[in-house]
Every structure is written in structure tokens, then in C-alpha cells.
Amino acid sequence: MQDQSAEAKKAFGIRLRDLRRDAGLNGRQLAVLTGLHPTKISRIEHARQSPSEGDIRAWSIACGADRLIPELIAVYRDVRRMWEEYREDFRKKSQKAIQAAGTPLYEQTRLLRAYEAIVVPGILQTPGYLRGVLTANATLHGLPLDGVEEAVQARLERQHLVTGGTAHMYGFVMEAAVLTYAFGDLATMNEQFDFLSRVTRLPNVALGIIPPGFRKLWGGECFYMFDASLVRSELWTGRFQTTRAEDLAFFLKAFTALQEQAVYGAAARELIEGAREFLQSRETL
Structure with missing residues (x-):
């Protein structure tokens, strides 16, 4: 990028x-x-x-x-x-301010498409899981941990857009392996699994999970597409974003191909429950 x-x-x-x-x-x-x-x-x-x-x-x-x-x-x-380095953002803003700054874009977006191969999509992360993700991020970038809790609350303020009705539509695709990457303890992950299962039943959300097995398209970098006007992709050191028509068309094509490999509804919930059982078995080892 x-x-x-x-x-x-x-x-x-x-x-x-x-x-x-x-x-x-x-x-x-x-x-x-x-x-x-x-x-x-x-x-x-x-x-x-x-x-x-x-x-x-x-x-x-x-x-x-x-x-x-x-x-x-x-x-x-x-x-x-197109390219924004995280260290530049961290030098100017607190973690809370960075999280809060993204909320207006989510509020303005009528259709959000997102592909994740690393973590649960940000707007679907539950408090404990999100706390684990932001703590890991703060540790990696050398940020003070006392700013994590405020950042968690700032991020959670946008979650009602998913659960609060049909004014905002969502298409999520995530790799099944994401479900086995635990940020927090088993109770934290159970809370996250319960929420994801609930989301699969929401009328304004299509939550797809790509199961293990043969692929038509490889997994690539994670990206978020806001309506048909902006794409963002988060990397280790910074964020790529573009509004160029040719880039938007490319990411939409990639999302469609990934979406076609995913399972939804009851099949997605089976994968969620499988991940729950897997983590439970790991905890008892």
C-alpha cells in the first residue's frame, strides 16, 4: 500500500x-x-x-x-x-480522540463493506475483546495504557449504528481463523461469540465467514469500503485510503469475490460455535 x-x-x-x-x-x-x-x-x-x-x-x-x-x-x-502513518496520528492525538474521530464517517455511511482476516471487524468488537485489541496496539506502538479505557468507550459509541435499526446497512466478510484469535480470556471471547451470533440475525447485516478449505481467491489485506466513495486499509504502521474510482472498483470486485466464498446465517453460527469449542478445549489443556 x-x-x-x-x-x-x-x-x-x-x-x-x-x-x-x-x-x-x-x-x-x-x-x-x-x-x-x-x-x-x-x-x-x-x-x-x-x-x-x-x-x-x-x-x-x-x-x-x-x-x-x-x-x-x-x-x-x-x-x-492515500497514506497516513500511525505515529504521526499518535504524536498529535490521544487514543480516545483517534477512535472518536472515526465515528462521524460511520454515521454518514449508509452501506459499509468490510473484510477482515486478523480481528473481528472493529464496529462488531465487544468491550472486553476491544480492550484486548487496543491494549495490544498500545503496547506495540509504545503508547500509555491508561488511555485504553477511554478509547474503548469512544469506539463503542458507534456500535448502535449496527444494532439500532436499518438506517445503516453492513456487509462483513471475515476469515474463520479470526474467531480463534483470542483477545482476552474465555469469558471475553464468549461475549464476543454471543454478539456475533446475534449480529447474524440482524436484518441490516450480512455477516459472512469464510470457512477453511479450497479457495477461489486468497485472503489479502483487510479493508473497509464506505459507501462507494472511500476505501481504507489498516496496516502495521499506517493506513492506506483512497477515493479514486479505479481503486474503489478494484476493492469492490475483491469484496464480491470474497463474499461469494463466505457462509451466512446458520452456517456462520456453526463456525462461531466451533471456534468457541476450540478455545474451550485450549483453555483446559
């Missing part, structure tokens, strides 16, 4: 370079017209430095391409949003 973000930055730099060349300007001539240093122009074109929106406006005007300013700035903003 970081590679994809880097490639997008390179493509944007090439587009600005082509704009300059189409205008018949060399780097020094563009520098005179825009007030930018020639070295900065070269660094922008080679994706070694990001331009400001003011730089893009000045660049477009100097190249006689004023009409492209709105489009170029929209593309630039999308490229900048």
Missing part, C-alpha cells in the same frame, strides 16, 4: 512535468514565472518534495492551464490522503 501511495506521488509529479513541457517551458523559465526555486521544481517533478496547493495554482497559471487547477488540486489532495 505504501508502494501504491509512492507511485501515485510519482504519477502526479510526472503530470506536472508534462504540463510544463507542453507549455514549452524549461525548469528555470517556470521558476521565473512562479517564483519557485528551480531545485524545488525538479524535486516536485521527481516526487522528492510535495508541492503546496499554492504551488499547483502558480504552476498551472504559468503553463496556461488555469482550467486544470480544480482537477489537479483534487487529485493532489487524494494522493496526500
Whole structure:
């Protein structure tokens, strides 16, 4: 995902370079017209430095391409949003603030599609399970553990969107192995299993679980698709996100293929109960 973000930055730099060349300007001539240093122009074109929106406006005007300013700035903003490092977020915000910041997006989303191969989808995590996940995350990133409880409560504030009616629709697909990754003790996992079983019966939710066995499509990185406008994918060190139409189409295609491999309803509940029995047997070893 970081590679994809880097490639997008390179493509944007090439587009600005082509704009300059189409205008018949060399780097020094563009520098005179825009007030930018020639070295900065070269660094922008080679994706070694990001331009400001003011730089893009000045660049477009100097190249006689004023009409492209709105489009170029929209593309630039999308490229900048593609990769966000967690350490940057953690440096500026508390864990509670980070969790709370995501709630408005969930409130605005009418159809959320999510694929998970590592943990239960975030909005479906019960308090104890979520506490285990956030504690592990805080430990990994060297964050204070005293912020975990507030972060748990902030995240749980959005769960009513799933259980509170049919204004919000959800399509979840998760790997069966996720059910055997225990965050917390057996009581915590039993609470999580009970909630997942309940969710399989909700009219606004399609909770699919991909059973072990032969595959038509391999498991990949986890991702969340908010309506048909934004995709986010969480990785170890940061978050990839995109609003580009071609990326949205790709993730929708992947989700559809994964969804077709999943089981639902009673079959999904059987997998949940199987995982419960598995963890119970492990606890008694």
C-alpha cells in the first residue's frame, strides 16, 4: 500500500512535468514565472518534495492551464490522503480522540463493506475483546495504557449504528481463523461469540465467514469500503485510503469475490460455535 501511495506521488509529479513541457517551458523559465526555486521544481517533478496547493495554482497559471487547477488540486489532495502513518496520528492525538474521530464517517455511511482476516471487524468488537485489541496496539506502538479505557468507550459509541435499526446497512466478510484469535480470556471471547451470533440475525447485516478449505481467491489485506466513495486499509504502521474510482472498483470486485466464498446465517453460527469449542478445549489443556 505504501508502494501504491509512492507511485501515485510519482504519477502526479510526472503530470506536472508534462504540463510544463507542453507549455514549452524549461525548469528555470517556470521558476521565473512562479517564483519557485528551480531545485524545488525538479524535486516536485521527481516526487522528492510535495508541492503546496499554492504551488499547483502558480504552476498551472504559468503553463496556461488555469482550467486544470480544480482537477489537479483534487487529485493532489487524494494522493496526500492515500497514506497516513500511525505515529504521526499518535504524536498529535490521544487514543480516545483517534477512535472518536472515526465515528462521524460511520454515521454518514449508509452501506459499509468490510473484510477482515486478523480481528473481528472493529464496529462488531465487544468491550472486553476491544480492550484486548487496543491494549495490544498500545503496547506495540509504545503508547500509555491508561488511555485504553477511554478509547474503548469512544469506539463503542458507534456500535448502535449496527444494532439500532436499518438506517445503516453492513456487509462483513471475515476469515474463520479470526474467531480463534483470542483477545482476552474465555469469558471475553464468549461475549464476543454471543454478539456475533446475534449480529447474524440482524436484518441490516450480512455477516459472512469464510470457512477453511479450497479457495477461489486468497485472503489479502483487510479493508473497509464506505459507501462507494472511500476505501481504507489498516496496516502495521499506517493506513492506506483512497477515493479514486479505479481503486474503489478494484476493492469492490475483491469484496464480491470474497463474499461469494463466505457462509451466512446458520452456517456462520456453526463456525462461531466451533471456534468457541476450540478455545474451550485450549483453555483446559
